Amino acid sequence: MLFLFAGNLAVKPTTTWLLRTFGFRRLLVTAHLVGVACLVGMAFFRADTPFWLMLVVLVVSGAARSVGFTAYNTITYADIEKPQMTGANVLDSTIQQIAIGSGIALGAVAISAGLFLGERVEAGGAYAYDFAFLVIAAILLVALVPAWRLPATAGGALTRR
Numbered sequence: 295m296l297f298l299f300a301g302n303l304a305v306k307p308t309t310t311w312l313l314r315t316f317g318f319r320r321l322l323v324t325a326h327l328v329g330v331a332c333l334v335g336m337a338f339f340r341a342d343t344p345f346w347l348m349l350v351v352l353v354v355s356g357a358a359r360s361v362g363f364t365a366y367n368t369i370t371y372a373d374i375e376k377p378q379m380t381g382a383n384v385l386d387s388t389i390q391q392i393a394i395g396s397g398i399a400l401g402a403v404a405i406s407a408g409l410f411l412g413e414r415v416e417a418g419g420a421y422a423y424d425f426a427f428l429v430i431a432a433i434l435l436v437a438l439v440p441a442w443r444l445p446a447t448a449g450g451a452l453t454r455r
Contacts (some may be wrong), residue, residue: 338424
C-alpha cells in the first residue's frame with residue numbers, strides 16, 4: 295500500500311499541467327487504461343515476481359488512480375452555477391460514499407467467488423485475489439465508456455484549452 299500511495303502523492307503536483315496539456319477526456323481514458331493494465335498485472339504477481347516490478351506497478355497504479363480521481367472530481371463541478379454548488383457537493387459526496395461502499399462489497403464478493411472457483415480447480419486461496427483483480431479490471435473497463443464518450447473539449451473552460 296505504501297508504494298501505491300507514493301505514486302498517488304508523487305503525481306499530485308503534475309495533475310494541473312496534465313489536465314491543461316492533454317485535456318480531461320484523454321487523461322481520463324489514459325488513467326482508466328493504465329489502471330486496468332496495473333490491475334491485470336497485479337493478478338499475476340507471484341512469490342517469485344521481482345520486488346522492483348511490483349513496486350513499479352503499484353506506483354504507476356497509484357499515480358493513475360490519483361490522476362483519474364482528480365480529473366473526475368474537478369470536471370464534476372465544471373458546469374455547476376454558484377447557487378447550486380452546495381447541493382451538487384452534497385450529491386457528489388453521497389455518490390462517492392456509495393461508490394466506495396459498493397467497491398468494497400464488490401471486492402469482497404469477487405474474492406469469495408474466487409475462493410469458490412479456486413476450490414473447484416484446486417488452485418488454492420491465491421486464486422481468489424487474482425480473480426478479484428481481474429473482475430475489478432473488467433469493471434474499470436466498463437467505467438471507461440463514459441470517459442471515452444466525453445467530447446474532446448470537455449472541461450476546456452477549466453483548463454483554458
